[in-house]
Amino acid sequence: MATLGLELERSSASRNFDPKWLIMGFVVLVVAWLALVPLGFLLWQSFMTPASAAAEAEFTFRNYLEVYTSSETLRLFGNSTIYALGSSILALVIGTGLAWVCERTNTPFKSFFYALSIVPMFMPGILFVTAWIMLASPNIGIFNLLLQRAFDTSYVFVDIYTLTGMMWVDGIQHAPLAFLLMSATLKTMDPSLEESALMSGASVFAVARRITLKLALPAAAAAFLILFVRALESFETPALLGLPVGIEVFTSAIWEALHGYPSDIGLGSTYAVTLLALTAGGIYWQSRLARNAGRYATVTGKGFRPRVMDLGRWRYVTAGLFILYSLLVIGLPFLVLLWSSMQRYYSVPSWDALQNISFDSYRAVLAFPSVGTAVWNSVMLALASATAVMLLTAVICWIVLRTQIRGRWILDNIATMPLVMPGIVLGLSIMICYLVIGGGIYGTIWILLIAYMTRFLPYGMRFNSSAMLKIHKELEESAALSGASWFTTFYRVVLPLLKPGLIAGWIYIVIISVRELSSSILLYSPGSEVIAVVLWELWQNGQYTQLSAFGVMLIAGLFVFVLLAQLISRRVGIREV
Amino acid sequence: MLGVRSLNTEYKIAQGPAVRAAKNVSFEVPTGKFFTLLGPSGCGKTTTLRSIAGLERPTSGEIEVGGKLIYSSQQNVFVPLNRRNFGMVFQSYAIWPHMTVYANAAFPLEVRKKSLTKTEIRDKVMRVLHAVALDEYADRDATKLSGGQQQRLALARALVMEPELLLLDEPLSNLDAKLRERMRFELKRIQRDLGVTTIYVTHDQSEALALSHEIAVMNEGEIIQVGSPRAIYERPRTKFVAEFIGTCNFIDGVVLGKGTRDHAWQVRSPLGDWQAFSEDPLQEGGKVSLSIRPENVELSDEPFSTGAPTNLCKGVVDQKVFLGDFIDFQVKVGETLLLARTHPSLRTPVGDPIHVRVAPEKCVVVSANSATA
Ligand SMILES: Nc1ncnc2c1ncn2[C@@H]1O[C@H](COP(=O)(O)OP(=O)(O)OP(=O)(O)O)[C@@H](O)[C@H]1O
Ligand SMILES: [Mg+2]
Numbered sequence: 001m002a003t004l005g006l007e008l009e010r011s012s013a014s015r016n017f018d019p020k021w022l023i024m025g026f027v028v029l030v031v032a033w034l035a036l037v038p039l040g041f042l043l044w045q046s047f048m049t050p051a052s053a054a055a056e057a058e059f060t061f062r063n064y065l066e067v068y069t070s071s072e073t074l075r076l077f078g079n080s081t082i083y084a085l086g087s088s089i090l091a092l093v094i095g096t097g098l099a100w101v102c103e104r105t106n107t108p109f110k111s112f113f114y115a116l117s118i119v120p121m122f123m124p125g126i127l128f129v130t131a132w133i134m135l136a137s138p139n140i141g142i143f144n145l146l147l148q149r150a151f152d153t154s155y156v157f158v159d160i161y162t163l164t165g166m167m168w169v170d171g172i173q174h175a176p177l178a179f180l181l182m183s184a185t186l187k188t189m190d191p192s193l194e195e196s197a198l199m200s201g202a203s204v205f206a207v208a209r210r211i212t213l214k215l216a217l218p219a220a221a222a223a224f225l226i227l228f229v230r231a232l233e234s235f236e237t238p239a240l241l242g243l244p245v246g247i248e249v250f251t252s253a254i255w256e257a258l259h260g261y262p263s264d265i266g267l268g269s270t271y272a273v274t275l276l277a278l279t280a281g282g283i284y285w286q287s288r289l290a291r292n293a294g295r296y297a298t299v300t301g302k303g304f305r306p307r308v309m310d311l312g313r314w315r316y317v318t319a320g321l322f323i324l325y326s327l328l329v330i331g332l333p334f335l336v337l338l339w340s341s342m343q344r345y346y347s348v349p350s351w352d353a354l355q356n357i358s359f360d361s362y363r364a365v366l367a368f369p370s371v372g373t374a375v376w377n378s379v380m381l382a383l384a385s386a387t388a389v390m391l392l393t394a395v396i397c398w399i400v401l402r403t404q405i406r407g408r409w410i411l412d413n414i415a416t417m418p419l420v421m422p423g424i425v426l427g428l429s430i431m432i433c434y435l436v437i438g439g440g441i442y443g444t445i446w447i448l449l450i451a452y453m454t455r456f457l458p459y460g461m462r463f464n465s466s467a468m469l470k471i472h473k474e475l476e477e478s479a480a481l482s483g484a485s486w487f488t489t490f491y492r493v494v495l496p497l498l499k500p501g502l503i504a505g506w507i508y509i510v511i512i513s514v515r516e517l518s519s520s521i522l523l524y525s526p527g528s529e530v531i532a533v534v535l536w537e538l539w540q541n542g543q544y545t546q547l548s549a550f551g552v553m554l555i556a557g558l559f560v561f562v563l564l565a566q567l568i569s570r571r572v573g574i575r576e577v
Numbered sequence: 578m579l580g581v582r583s584l585n586t587e588y589k590i591a592q593g594p595a596v597r598a599a600k601n602v603s604f605e606v607p608t609g610k611f612f613t614l615l616g617p618s619g620c621g622k623t624t625t626l627r628s629i630a631g632l633e634r635p636t637s638g639e640i641e642v643g644g645k646l647i648y649s650s651q652q653n654v655f656v657p658l659n660r661r662n663f664g665m666v667f668q669s670y671a672i673w674p675h676m677t678v679y680a681n682a683a684f685p686l687e688v689r690k691k692s693l694t695k696t697e698i699r700d701k702v703m704r705v706l707h708a709v710a711l712d713e714y715a716d717r718d719a720t721k722l723s724g725g726q727q728q729r730l731a732l733a734r735a736l737v738m739e740p741e742l743l744l745l746d747e748p749l750s751n752l753d754a755k756l757r758e759r760m761r762f763e764l765k766r767i768q769r770d771l772g773v774t775t776i777y778v779t780h781d782q783s784e785a786l787a788l789s790h791e792i793a794v795m796n797e798g799e800i801i802q803v804g805s806p807r808a809i810y811e812r813p814r815t816k817f818v819a820e821f822i823g824t825c826n827f828i829d830g831v832v833l834g835k836g837t838r839d840h841a842w843q844v845r846s847p848l849g850d851w852q853a854f855s856e857d858p859l860q861e862g863g864k865v866s867l868s869i870r871p872e873n874v875e876l877s878d879e880p881f882s883t884g885a886p887t888n889l890c891k892g893v894v895d896q897k898v899f900l901g902d903f904i905d906f907q908v909k910v911g912e913t914l915l916l917a918r919t920h921p922s923l924r925t926p927v928g929d930p931i932h933v934r935v936a937p938e939k940c941v942v943v944s945a946n947s948a949t950a
Binding site for chain 2: 190192193195196197198199200201202203204206210211214215217310
């Protein structure tokens, strides 16, 4: 079959020019441009002095010398690592626990919790962080104010503006990711491994500790690295919680370097390159681990039946933990946003404040001209980037998985490379790139589209390749044998078969692009704001009530979108969204 | 020792009514015996076994082990599976890949409530590993064992806690043919040596015949017949049992009346008016089926001169297949085809007439037109 494919390729290539090469060449160029060029500019910039009106930029090692000899960097490194460690461990512990409860026990209402635990995935990070500031800041936090009133003191009970607070907010927000990764692992584990331990006389918790968790360990290590890299990349939490009190991590330091006066783009680039090295190391290690992670978790096929363990009375405890988690991650943040959105001035819930309920903030938000623009921009960007990414990566995956072209693995790596680029690093690279080469793209919405496409390429690759692996090669070959051209085969056979995977990936990219902040924050300009940027500005201006109103509307909108998406995906037969 | 009475187990599924995977299953197993549940795929063998193990919760019935009720729907008894002290070997072996051979076998002793000392555990584990000839591999990673060794390790792990009951779910089905044969003898030896009461599940009839003291044949969730391997093979009650265990000729007939001996009945069929065997009394004029195993059909070029002159007929050789150890003849008696398996010395050519005889006790009456029960 492989030789047949080659045969077809060769003969058609020699006889007349096949448009397939045109399409493939174009796609390869676009992807290579997106993923490689900005990175090159970032590296270049980190070795350059800042250009100014007086002096040309020139080559220098000063940026690196300065960065690597300063104790500031050591502190940054320490903060970043501790923060990422704390947040990822917290997320992993919560996520794994919930996954075990959901997959392996007879906890009541667990399918409901399952659906619920996905909700934080589509809530913009900046809203989550601001909601937690309203809950737990020392000055305006509801927890403190209520407790202070109750005990009649001015003691600060909880302070979110600390490293611990940052880990907490980031960790509980990303527990759903750990939950999804770990429940996928538990799902593929042969239940008879646990059943035989039960038969040996072990208690449910001994089985969980000595068999289930041990077996899930390799997968958990891989999940931990994913979470760790993600925490290193996170921008909203360190920027909103760390910067005001001087706790800096790499992402927020890049932002400070660029945004301070005078802006130091060389320093920012050097930080960015350093952070990139860290995340790349993490991802590399993770991919090596993931290759081994399947070693334990094997499905044997015959005799496989998922079975849950009876927790007895403990199942109410596990249900309670779920409720607590849902409250902390969904209930309280949403309620506090809802509350503050209905106030004229931000205030703590009380009887007096209840008299002042108003919808002024909603009216005010809707009247902001930038809000309308931002929503329009975000929606357009989401639709355009999701469509473009899914189509581009469909072709890339086809080349990687279906052709014998030499060096196709390089293409695979190029397209998945943006995975290691933190949003703010990507934003910075793209900014430098289009500032230097010009072309009028900088300052328009197109630069955001380029950023989004680059950022989400790896997700497109993942959805497409898993979908394409399920399609038998013979289906395409029989189309080719029936006389269809490559384009017709791709359009009439491959794409329709890929549809479920394409739609699932498309929906996912739409959702995450609406939340995107860390790249956009460096690339937007007046007129090309997006939703997350407007939220950010509202926060910086102290317009908490308007921010809350916008947030509530946004969450409602996203919720409707997700419901619709689920309906659609059920129609086209997608399981996971 | 083990008593299962009117056991019913259902699976709830998302759409439609619950699947009744075990219906009214009842059987008794005396201490130290090897009891086999045999039946086609999906007939509910695993379900029955898992219900005994406590891995599934039955909907009704009663299970008693060693005089103790471990499940009873009426008295609302359900002993949790981790207090039942049964050993089980899963179809996939379920060897824990993150432990060594020794750790796998020691696990049941370590998690026990009554604590044993390290040396006691060591002694017991090594003894059982020795019994399955794995003592040399004690410190090896469990994943670095061959299929047969994994199977023996699973057995050792099930035996180490000296279970009251050993449950085996198709333990040989993942092995290749040669190894399967060898492990069959191993299994039989170990079971007889230790005298542990064993429930064995398989869909392989030769395995069941080779290993068991007693076999229960199941179909569609029900037990069709219980008996010793010989009884099941020689005296099947229904067409289903006869067909499932070995090949069989089925000849439809009508009961004429009682025969000359005990359990002998006169049956009219296309083969003639023959004597046939039936344990159950038959109705005169009732429609029945005769089941005749091919190896019990005697063929001869010459008329039979010895023995009783009953159950004789004449046919024509229709086809024959040489199979080495024996030769299969297809004989046409009137319009009826009869399969016979004989010694290869018989050389009657196709188309020639041939004499046929079947001993009356090998001509077993099974209830007609009932595939299941
Ligand atoms: N978890 C389940 N949910 C629903 N139905 C089930 C479940 N497990 C088994 N069944 C059904 O119950 C019936 C009996 O299944 P069981 O596994 O006991 O068969 P078996 O005799 O062990 O078959 P095999 O020889 O293939 O292992 C089958 O029809 C099967 O489809
Ligand atoms: Mg089975």
